[in-house]
Amino acid sequence: MPRVWIEDRAEHADYQAAMEAWQEAKRAGSKRQPPGRWRVRWYGPDGKGKAKTCRTVPQAEAEQQALLQRLDKGSYRDPQSAKAAVRLVANEWHGSLRKQGRRTKDDYRELLDLYVIPKWGDWQTGAVQWGDVDQWVTELCDTPGKRGTTLGPDRIRKIYYVLSSVMKHAVKTHRIAVSPCHEHDLPSNDDQDDHIYLTHDQLETLAERAGRYQTFIRTLGYTGIRWGEAIAIKVGRTHLGDRRIRILQAYSDIDGHLELGPVKNHEKRSVPLPRSFAEELRPLVDGRPRDALVFTAPEGGPMRYPNFRRRDWDKAVKSAGLEGLNLTPHKLRHTAASLAISAGADVKVVQLMLGHKSAAMTLDVYGHLWPDRLDEVADVLDAGRGAALSRLRTASVPT
Structure with missing residues (x-):
C-alpha cells in the first residue's frame, strides 16, 4: 500500500515566516491567498519524496485520497514532470x-x-x-x-x-496521464476528386505508349506499389514462379540524393503478379545478379522521378489520350486498388497489397469502391422470413 500522509506546518519556521509575510502584505492591501498550512507528503514510484501544500484540511484529505488511488492503480504522474x-x-x-x-x-x-x-x-x-x-x-x-x-x-x-x-x-514517459490529442474533428481527407481509376484498356494503352518502360508502368498499375518501392525492386526479390514480388526497401530523394531505406510504415510485403504479366518481367530478371535492380535509368542506376516524368511519362500520357486527368505515376496505386476490388479482392487483400498500416486506412480511402451489397442482405432476409412464415403456416394447419 503506498504511503501518503498529511502534516501540520503550524510549528514550522518556514510556514511561520510565510504567514508573517502574508499578514504584512495583507495589511498593505494585498488580496493574495495565505500560504498553505497543511502539507500532503508521499513517495513516488522513483522512491523520491514529494510534497504539495493545501490551505484546508478537506483539501489536503481530498488530495491524499486522489494520490493513494493513482499510486495504487499505477496511473500516478509526478506533477513536476508535467x-x-x-x-x-x-x-x-x-x-x-x-x-x-x-x-x-x-x-x-x-x-x-x-x-x-x-x-x-x-x-x-x-x-x-x-x-x-x-x-x-x-x-x-x-x-x-x-x-x-x-x-x-x-x-x-x-x-x-x-x-x-x-x-x-x-x-x-509519465509526464501526463492522458493525451489531449484524441477525438478531435479533423478536416476530411477522403475527397476522391484527385483519384484516377484507369480501366484495363486505359492502363494497357498507357503502358504501350511508354516504350521501354511499359513493364514498369504495368508493375505500378497492377501491384499498387509506390514509386520509391518500384525503383528499388531487386532481381533476387522477384519470384516469377510464385508470381510474387517482395517489397522490402524503397528509395527516398533526400536533397537530390537517392537513399535506400525501409518501406513506408515498415510494411514489408509480397505483392501478386497476374500470370501473363509475370512473364513480361522474365527478360529483366533471368541471368542477372540477385542484387541488380530490375528497373533502371537508361544510363544505369536507379530511376529518378523528375527525369522519368519529363522524358517518358508525360509523353506516354499524352500519346494515350489521358492528358488533362492530372495523372501521375503515384496515382496508379488508385488504379491498382480499383482493379483489384473489381476483381473481388477484400479489404485485407488490398491493404496488404498497397502496404497500408491498417484495413481502416484502406477503407477510408477506397471504401466507396466496394459494392454495398445491401440488396444481397435484403434478399437473404427475405428468404429467411419466407421460410419462417411457411413453417408457421404449416404448424397452424389442423391435422
Missing part, C-alpha cells in the same frame, strides 16, 4: 525515432519547426488541454500556412499527427 516544456518533449520524441527513414524524420522535423513548436513550444506539457488543441485545429483550418496558402486536409492531419505523437510520448 511542467516540462512541450519543446523539450517534442525534441525528445523526435530523437527517439528509430524505425522511420530519413525522409520521414525530416518531414516530422519540418512540421515541428513550422507549426508545433511555434505554437506549443513554451507551454508546460500538462497545461495543454483538449480545448486548446481543438481551437488550434480550427486555426489551422482557417488561417494560411507558413507558405501563405491555405493548408489542405492532409497537411492539417499530418501536423496534428505530429503533436499527437509528441503527447503520446509525454504519456509514455
Whole structure:
C-alpha cells in the first residue's frame, strides 16, 4: 500500500515566516491567498519524496485520497514532470525515432519547426488541454500556412499527427496521464476528386505508349506499389514462379540524393503478379545478379522521378489520350486498388497489397469502391422470413 500522509506546518519556521509575510502584505492591501498550512507528503514510484501544500484540511484529505488511488492503480504522474516544456518533449520524441527513414524524420522535423513548436513550444506539457488543441485545429483550418496558402486536409492531419505523437510520448514517459490529442474533428481527407481509376484498356494503352518502360508502368498499375518501392525492386526479390514480388526497401530523394531505406510504415510485403504479366518481367530478371535492380535509368542506376516524368511519362500520357486527368505515376496505386476490388479482392487483400498500416486506412480511402451489397442482405432476409412464415403456416394447419 503506498504511503501518503498529511502534516501540520503550524510549528514550522518556514510556514511561520510565510504567514508573517502574508499578514504584512495583507495589511498593505494585498488580496493574495495565505500560504498553505497543511502539507500532503508521499513517495513516488522513483522512491523520491514529494510534497504539495493545501490551505484546508478537506483539501489536503481530498488530495491524499486522489494520490493513494493513482499510486495504487499505477496511473500516478509526478506533477513536476508535467511542467516540462512541450519543446523539450517534442525534441525528445523526435530523437527517439528509430524505425522511420530519413525522409520521414525530416518531414516530422519540418512540421515541428513550422507549426508545433511555434505554437506549443513554451507551454508546460500538462497545461495543454483538449480545448486548446481543438481551437488550434480550427486555426489551422482557417488561417494560411507558413507558405501563405491555405493548408489542405492532409497537411492539417499530418501536423496534428505530429503533436499527437509528441503527447503520446509525454504519456509514455509519465509526464501526463492522458493525451489531449484524441477525438478531435479533423478536416476530411477522403475527397476522391484527385483519384484516377484507369480501366484495363486505359492502363494497357498507357503502358504501350511508354516504350521501354511499359513493364514498369504495368508493375505500378497492377501491384499498387509506390514509386520509391518500384525503383528499388531487386532481381533476387522477384519470384516469377510464385508470381510474387517482395517489397522490402524503397528509395527516398533526400536533397537530390537517392537513399535506400525501409518501406513506408515498415510494411514489408509480397505483392501478386497476374500470370501473363509475370512473364513480361522474365527478360529483366533471368541471368542477372540477385542484387541488380530490375528497373533502371537508361544510363544505369536507379530511376529518378523528375527525369522519368519529363522524358517518358508525360509523353506516354499524352500519346494515350489521358492528358488533362492530372495523372501521375503515384496515382496508379488508385488504379491498382480499383482493379483489384473489381476483381473481388477484400479489404485485407488490398491493404496488404498497397502496404497500408491498417484495413481502416484502406477503407477510408477506397471504401466507396466496394459494392454495398445491401440488396444481397435484403434478399437473404427475405428468404429467411419466407421460410419462417411457411413453417408457421404449416404448424397452424389442423391435422
